[in-house]
Structures are given as C-alpha cells and as structure tokens.
Amino acid sequence: MDAENKHAADKVGxxxxxxxxxxxxxxxxxxxxxxxxxxxxxxxxxxxxxxxxDDPDLAAQVRxxxxxxxxxxxxxxxxxxxxxxxxxxxxRCLVGDRVLDVREHDLVNIPAFAWHxxxxxxxxxxxFLCVVNAARDKPQLPDESALAELRRDxxxxxxxRT
Amino acid sequence: MDAENKHAADKVGxxxxxxxxxxxxxxxxxxxxxxxxxxxxxxxxxxxxxxxxDDPDLAAQVRxxxxxxxxxxxxxxxxxxxxxxxxxxxxRCLVGDRVLDVREHDLVNIPAFAWHxxxxxxxxxxxFLCVVNAARDKPQLPDESALAELRRDxxxxxxxRT
Numbered sequence: 001m002d003a004e005n006k007h008a009a010d011k012v013g014x015x016x017x018x019x020x021x022x023x024x025x026x027x028x029x030x031x032x033x034x035x036x037x038x039x040x041x042x043x044x045x046x047x048x049x050x051x052x053x054d055d056p057d058l059a060a061q062v063r064x065x066x067x068x069x070x071x072x073x074x075x076x077x078x079x080x081x082x083x084x085x086x087x088x089x090x091x092r093c094l095v096g097d098r099v100l101d102v103r104e105h106d107l108v109n110i111p112a113f114a115w116h117x118x119x120x121x122x123x124x125x126x127x128f129l130c131v132v133n134a135a136r137d138k139p140q141l142p143d144e145s146a147l148a149e150l151r152r153d154x155x156x157x158x159x160x161r162t
Numbered sequence: 163m164d165a166e167n168k169h170a171a172d173k174v175g176x177x178x179x180x181x182x183x184x185x186x187x188x189x190x191x192x193x194x195x196x197x198x199x200x201x202x203x204x205x206x207x208x209x210x211x212x213x214x215x216d217d218p219d220l221a222a223q224v225r226x227x228x229x230x231x232x233x234x235x236x237x238x239x240x241x242x243x244x245x246x247x248x249x250x251x252x253x254r255c256l257v258g259d260r261v262l263d264v265r266e267h268d269l270v271n272i273p274a275f276a277w278h279x280x281x282x283x284x285x286x287x288x289x290f291l292c293v294v295n296a297a298r299d300k301p302q303l304p305d306e307s308a309l310a311e312l313r314r315d316x317x318x319x320x321x322x323r324t
Contacts, residue, residue, distance in 0.1 A: 059221035
C-alpha cells in the first residue's frame with residue numbers, strides 16, 4: 001500500500017468503527033426490531049427479525065430471529081445455506097427430514113434445498129443468529145406434493161406448521 | 163426447478179443436515195479447539211480459535227475466538243471487515259483509535275483497515291464470534307511509524323500489547 005492509500009485507509013478505519021451494546025436481552029442499541037416477513041406472504045407465528053450486520057464490504061448478512069413461545073418460522077427451502085447459532089431459549093427445528101432439539105449456543109447447518117422450520121418450545125422463546133450470503137435466492141414454499149412427502153415421517157408430520 | 167433437480171436437491175438437503183450441540187461452555191461437539199496463530203508469527207497471548215462454519219456454499223466463515231484472563235489477540239489490520247458478537251465474558255477492544263468496553267452479546271463492527279486488538283479483562287475470559295469473508299487478505303502488523311501514531315493517544319497507548 002502506498003502512503004496515500006495508507007492515509008485513506010486510516011481515516012476510513014477511524015470513521016466507521018462502531019459498538020452496538022446489547023440493551024435488553026437480545027435487543028441492541030440502534031438495531032430495529034422488524035417484522036419477520038410481510039403479513040400473509042407465508043405461514044409463520046410470533047417471529048421478529050433484527051439485522052445485526054449488513055455491511056457492503058461483507059459477503060454475508062448476520063440476522064437475529066426470535067420466536068415467542070410456540071411461535072414458528074415459515075417452512076421453506078432455498079439454494080442458499082444458513083449458518084445458525086441458537087442464542088436464547090429452547091426449541092426444535094426441522095432440517096431436511098430430521099427434527100432436532102436445540103438450545104443456547106447449539107450450531108445448526110442448513111444446507112442448500114433442505115426444508116427447514118424453527119419452533120420455540122411452549123414455555124420459552126427461541127432466538128438464533130442466522131448467517132446468510134448477502135446475494136441469495138428467494139425461499140420456496142412446499143406444494144401439496146412436497147408436504148405429502150414430508151408427512152410420510154410421523155415425527156416430521158407432527159412437527160411442521162403450515 | 164425441474165423434477166430431476168428437485169430430487170437431487172432433496173437428497174442433498176437430507177444428507178448434510180447437521181446439529182453440533184454446545185458441550186462445555188463455548189466448546190462444541192465436533193469443533194476442534196485450535197491455536198489462534200502459529201507461535202512466533204505475531205504477538206498474542208492465551209488465545210484459541212474454533213471454526214464454527216466453513217461451508218463452501220457460504221461466502222463467509224464464522225469463527226469463535228477466546229482469550230484467557232488478560233489474554234490478547236494480535237494488534238493488526240486488513241482490508242476485510244469483521245462482524246463480531248461477544249459471546250462470553252468481558253474485555254476491551256481497540257477499533258481504529260477507540261478503546262471500547264465489551265460484554266456478552268455486544269456487537270462490534272471492525273471496518274476495513276481499522277487497527278484492532280481484543281483483550282480479556284484480568285478476572286474473566288473473553289470469547290466472541292467473528293464473521294469474515296471466506297476470500298480475504300492477510301493481516302498487516304503495525305510498523306514503528308504506525309505504532310507511534312497509535313500511541314499519540316494515551317488511552318490507546320496504555321491498551322495495546324505488541
């Protein structure tokens with residue numbers, strides 16, 4: 001790096017440093033608590049979304065999702081993968097054809113095109129970090145044929161909400 | 163998606179789903195606890211590194227770093243950015259020309275070319291998630307001129323370890 005670039009780099013580094021402290025539990029200074037999705041766009045219940053990092057210099061986004069007790073995310077799949085860490089509470093999630101019990105700090109990998117859905121237990125919220133590629137495809141919802149296939153497994157059939 | 167791709171996608175999704183439960187505090191099933199860096203390559207003390215997600219389909223890596231009490235990471239900078247969430251303990255970090263107090267769940271953005279260093283408080287470890295682009299440049303260490311510039315601020319001068 002030449003001297004001019006070095007100077008510019010120093011200024012950039014100093015100008016945009018930021019700390020966003022946690023305020024209440026899993027609520028952050030300067031981070032808006034958003035609707036999970038547009039109402040009526042897909043089935044879900046009692047879910048919020050917070051975008052923790054969305055930096056044009058980062059090839060990924062870091063989001064935090066939280067379900068109230070018994071709340072659930074949309075049953076969906078897509079080409080992009082999810083890297084998930086549970087931050088709060090307990091619940092279960094469908095990944096592919098497996099229903100997994102999850103709790104604080106557990107790691108969940110959701111591979112490309114795996115059907116997935118998260119649900120909080122009845123007595124606790126469930127909150128998790130979810131890292132995704134900044135450039136990604138849109139989720140697909142299951143059609144009747146996909147639902148019938150998923151429901152061939154009785155555990156999966158009992159778990160999913162549609 | 164045509165039927166053949168749909169079938170292939172279903173198989174992929176089912177085959178590589180994975181849950182890695184937390185075992186002890188911030189230690190995970192199937193995640194190796196690694197040296198932070200090669201000994202002697204750069205100054206640091208009492209730091210470990212764990213790679214939580216390193217998926218070829220993800221444009222980012224998710225790592226977990228942990229410093230023992232008074233341990234510190236290398237003072238360095240680079241073009242790639244860091245998206246950091248503190249997971250455990252308390253400490254301080256230099257970002258650019260600021261020394262920040264950090265604790266559990268705080269978010270820290272480290273922009274391109276900002277000098278940065280983390281240090282655990284004397285009475286607690288400090289552990290944090292750090293999301294980076296999978297494709298990234300190598301860290302730069304400060305030369306004497308950069309150190310002199312950093313040390314013009316007395317708080318920074320007292321904080322950094324080299």
